[in-house]
Amino acid sequence: MKFSAPLVSGRLVKRYKRFLADVLLDDGGAITAHCANPGSMLGLKEPGSRVWLSQSDNPKRKLKYSWEVIEADGALVGINTAHPNKLVEEALEAGRIEGLTGYDSLRREVKYGKNSRIDILLERSEGARTYVEVKNVHLMRQPGLAEFPDSVTARGAKHLAELADMVAEGHRAAMVFLVQRPDCDRISLAGDIDPAYAAAFEAARAAGVEAYAIGCDVRLDGIDAVKAVTIAID
CATH class of the missing domain: 2.40.50.580 (OB fold (Dihydrolipoamide Acetyltransferase, E2P))
Known part of the structure; x- marks a missing residue:
């Protein structure tokens, strides 16, 4: 971008x-x-x-x-939360998120769930769907470790439950954490900031929701999601 x-x-x-x-x-x-x-x-x-x-x-x-x-x-x-969906879209189209490749089409802001819109919907020609929710990450309290969220997010917990619902209906669903800083190679949950989100994430993972993370090269002429980030969440 x-x-x-x-x-x-x-x-x-x-x-x-x-x-x-x-x-x-x-x-x-x-x-x-x-x-x-x-x-x-x-x-x-x-x-x-x-x-x-x-x-x-x-x-x-x-x-x-x-x-x-x-x-x-x-x-x-990068602090502008209007950019993550675009950055993840570019990364997906370039095949940079292993596990989320080989799709025939990508659509953004598609209605689903309980009066919600999914950030990105990946589809294959035979009808297979993967629902992708994108979360922006820029909190770093320990060197090299990104954390999410940086404040309580009831909306984020709701999104996790809706992703789990999609898995129950037979689809794939994935959370993609977009780390808008280049100095982190791992990401974890800030459970001390929002324990309810941490619990919702654990429940979603148990229900089959996948999780991916990708870090950004942040420059003054643009931002690109290019860097592998390890999810350090038990």
Whole structure:
């Protein structure tokens, strides 16, 4: 995934109300950017951190800038949760997620379950289906270990139950964790942050839901999901 234009750099002043971030640009301007991330962003919102923003030329947008990348722990980390589905789609089409290859078609945002939409539906010509839910990951509390989630996610637990329902109906279902940082080679669950999600994940795995993880090469001109990440979950 390439950014459509060069990113604008600055320093984070504060992130607040979940979806807003005040940034002091390198040219001296002070702006408020959209933060497309509903999580806590633990460890990724320190005032003074170097950040990079995309800029929209849409005159109807209230906020001209969107926060894309932050420098944290010596690495570039992608924080925009609008990108993971696209990144995983590109990885699937390139055959980078072993175990999820050989499909004839890929569709996004398909209705299923209890008034939900699956992130990605993989289909084969003979009718076989695999339901793929994508989760963005960028929490790192131990070097090299990514963790999910970074805040309580009742919605995430609901998605796991719906994936298990698809398995019960005879389909394949998979959770793909997209790690938007290059400095992690393992991923685990942050059970201390959301024990209910950890329990739901265990139940889903027992029901036959598969789990995969892929890490990202994060650059200032784009982000690509290319790196194998080991799932370190018992």
